[in-house]
Amino acid sequence: MKVGVFLSEHVKSNDTLDRLRAGSFDVVLVQNGVYCAAIKENGQASPVLGKATKVYALSEDLVSRGLEPSQVDEKVSVVNYDGLVDLIFNEFGKTIWL
Amino acid sequence: MGKLTIGCFSSLVGSMTLDFAVKLAEAARKKGHDVDMWLSGNGTMLSKKGQRSFKDYSSLEKTITDLVAGGANVTACEACAEARGFHKEDLISGFGRKSMDWYLASCFSADRVLHIGGE
Amino acid sequence: MSIKKMAFIVDKMPYKSETSRLALTHAIASQTVEIHLEDGENVEPVLAFIGAGVLNCLKNQKASEVYGVTTLESHIQNALLTDIKVLICEEDVKKYGLTEDQIIMDAEELGADITSELVPFSTIMSEMESSDHILFF
Numbered sequence: 485m486k487v488g489v490f491l492s493e494h495v496k497s498n499d500t501l502d503r504l505r506a507g508s509f510d511v512v513l514v515q516n517g518v519y520c521a522a523i524k525e526n527g528q529a530s531p532v533l534g535k536a537t538k539v540y541a542l543s544e545d546l547v548s549r550g551l552e553p554s555q556v557d558e559k560v561s562v563v564n565y566d567g568l569v570d571l572i573f574n575e576f577g578k579t580i581w582l
Numbered sequence: 583m584g585k586l587t588i589g590c591f592s593s594l595v596g597s598m599t600l601d602f603a604v605k606l607a608e609a610a611r612k613k614g615h616d617v618d619m620w621l622s623g624n625g626t627m628l629s630k631k632g633q634r635s636f637k638d639y640s641s642l643e644k645t646i647t648d649l650v651a652g653g654a655n656v657t658a659c660e661a662c663a664e665a666r667g668f669h670k671e672d673l674i675s676g677f678g679r680k681s682m683d684w685y686l687a688s689c690f691s692a693d694r695v696l697h698i699g700g701e
Numbered sequence: 702m703s704i705k706k707m708a709f710i711v712d713k714m715p716y717k718s719e720t721s722r723l724a725l726t727h728a729i730a731s732q733t734v735e736i737h738l739e740d741g742e743n744v745e746p747v748l749a750f751i752g753a754g755v756l757n758c759l760k761n762q763k764a765s766e767v768y769g770v771t772t773l774e775s776h777i778q779n780a781l782l783t784d785i786k787v788l789i790c791e792e793d794v795k796k797y798g799l800t801e802d803q804i805i806m807d808a809e810e811l812g813a814d815i816t817s818e819l820v821p822f823s824t825i826m827s828e829m830e831s832s833d834h835i836l837f838f
Contacts, residue, residue, distance in 0.1 A: 623719055689705070697834075697836040
């Protein structure tokens with residue numbers, strides 16, 4: 485099972501994220517991390533989206549910030565809290581909160 | 583069904599991280615999972631009774647009390663609470679106060695752990 | 702006999718916030734976890750410092766004089782004294798221009814039998830992979 489890496493900040497990179505073994509983790513964007521899903525700085529999608537094969541963003545944190553799920557990058561799957569619980573139990577063996 | 587242990591070290595006022603932790607705990611309980619929550623550092627203040635609700639701050643006392651009444655186990659770090667002048671008599675009824683080894687024991691028996699560090 | 706391995710990973714600097722301190726105190730709490738567990742059950746902690754977290758491991762901390770608090774140095778030595786495996790990322794030590802003699806490598810004066818280990822990140826990654834749970838402070 486993969487590691488679920490929770491990213492709660494809007495960052496372009498993260499040392500730990502950069503060093504995890506490719507393919508071993510998925511990224512879950514929560515809190516200010518959801519800006520990585522929808523904001524294109526200077527027209528460019530967030531480099532964070534290229535770090536993992538699967539990237540999820542929490543819908544409640546998107547809409548609370550004025551971002552619609554329809555605005556997120558095509559690579560990102562939008563999940564709610566229910567979906568997040570299922571990811572934690574069914575897809576992730578372990579989690580890391582960055 | 584499994585057991586989820588959530589450790590949260592963030593403050594109640596001035597941050598939305600505890601709000602996230604509580605909503606996740608709520609969703610897990612609704613799906614029938616067992617939930618333990620460990621509140622340490624500034625996170626301990628979530629378990630203090632008498633929180634006054636202001637529209638500018640996340641107010642979680644009712645939600646977390648309902649969660650505990652519904653079977654979730656919410657326990658605060660005793661030393662972290664005492665250091666903040668938050669004594670046993672200030673604890674919301676039904677909540678726990680333990681030493682840090684309780685959290686490790688909870689992780690021991692958990693299927694999944696989400697540890698949310700400090701800020 | 703059931704042992705669960707737990708990785709305590711520290712990537713934050715000391716003192717401005719209590720995050721790394723709580724990593725140390727929680728890891729050391731593994732020494733008394735048995736009181737909550739059944740016979741034969743236990744927690745095996747591994748404590749690793751990565752990124753800016755390696756700055757917790759500098760010697761000669763004077764925080765007890767300045768702030769009146771237990772130093773992170775003292776907590777790391779206590780971890781060694783209680784036989785907790787302490788790993789420090791060697792790439793990050795090098796990145797911050799530090800050398801091994803500036804880093805807390807032992808607690809010999811307290812009577813600790815084990816020492817810290819400067820290891821590549823890949824070793825810490827392996828420890829995370831073989832752990833049951835990861836607690837990222």
